[in-house]
Amino acid sequence: MKHLLILGAGFSGKAIGETFRDAGFSVAGTTRSAEKAEALRALGVEPILYDGGAISEALAADMARATHLVQSIAPGKDGDPLFRTESPALSTLMPKLEWAGYLSTVGVYGDHKGGWVNEDTVLNPVSARSVERVEAENHWLASGEASGLPVAVLRLAGIYGPGRNALRNMEDGTARRLIKPDQVFNRIRVEDIGGSALFLAQKHLGGVWNITDDEPGPPQDVVAEAARLMGLPTPPDIAFETAELSPMARSFYGENKRVSNAKLRAAGFDFRFSNYRQSLAELHASGRWRG
Structure with a gap:
């Protein structure tokens, strides 16, 4: 069975987990609290407690069987937890990995005074958090290129959905x-984040993708x-x-800015919303x- 591991199963991660689960994947996801762990279990996602620091035995065991990975933990002052100097190589941690997705943000484009941007637009991050995202994106894309693994960077617009x-x-x-x-x-319904992640994974597509609906407003x-x-x-x-x-x-x-989703649509993805x-x-x- 294909197995998805979600690092950081929050609002977007849970929607991704449900989408992959419905497609026949087994799914595990990390969370920081025992209370949230029970909510994940109720969704059919096996919870793993992880605070973004050292990789526990339980997490390492799940990584060893993961065929698909979604990284949703935001980088901080120490950077992405999978690319710290003390972290083993991805190929060592996840020898069965077939596809990985990194959840980033359209914030990496910076300000374009209302103009349209696409995946080829030169990045001009303004906030410190967006600068960190660009660094993390580059780590993931370089890792994919070095390993021959399809790694998709999903640049998410403003997220909303049930309850938010x-x-x-x-x-x-x-x-x-x-x-x-x-x-x-720019905005995106959370279920379409799940759908787009599954679409990219099933087609083994890597590279950069804007995940946003048709209508900035x-x-x-x-x-x-x-x-x-x-x-x-x-x-x-x-x-x-x-x-x-x-x-x-x-x-x-x-x-x-107005963020274009033309690349994702051209690849064949249909938005529900x-x-x-x-x-x-x-x-x-x-x-x-x-x-």
Whole structure:
């Protein structure tokens, strides 16, 4: 049986795990807490406790049988845990590996003042976290090239889905319409992250791939659509300049770009949720928006 190991089975990792499980894979995923471990087990994902440091015997044993790998642990000051100087080579840790995917971010492109970018666009990361992502991407791509293994870098747009979406924010009273002229964001439904990872794995495709839906758009439009679906008043406009935001939230507005998914579509991938209106309508109608 094909076996997938997910390093960092969080929101995206769990969706990937469910997608691969439904395709007949056995799946294991790492988590930092025993509470989250039980949630993974309930999804049919075998949990492995791992804090991103030294590789335990249990994790090493699962690595030894993994045919597929998804790395979703964000790099930190010490870098990607699989490429630290004390870490054994990937081929030693995972001798059966057939495909690996690294979850990155469209943040590596930096700011393009609303212009379109694709996988060939020169990277210009702004934030420290995006600079770290570029370094990790390069490690993974170089490792794949050296080993002859297909390694796919999945550059993810802003992630949402069941339990994490504008409908939920409307119910919670946390939805805000921040207005910054000409600002757009790119987004992706979490199930399409799972689907695209499986698509790339089954086709043994490596290289860089943008994982984003068809329609970059102003964030305030998403809030307005959620309000319409729920029959609630649209929250008032708030000028970006006067809004109270955390430094991280404000930094997201410092990057403005439209990310193309043309490469992934040309390869044959069909998105289940190609834009936020279709996606929010499905979440609302199915009742899954609460998670």
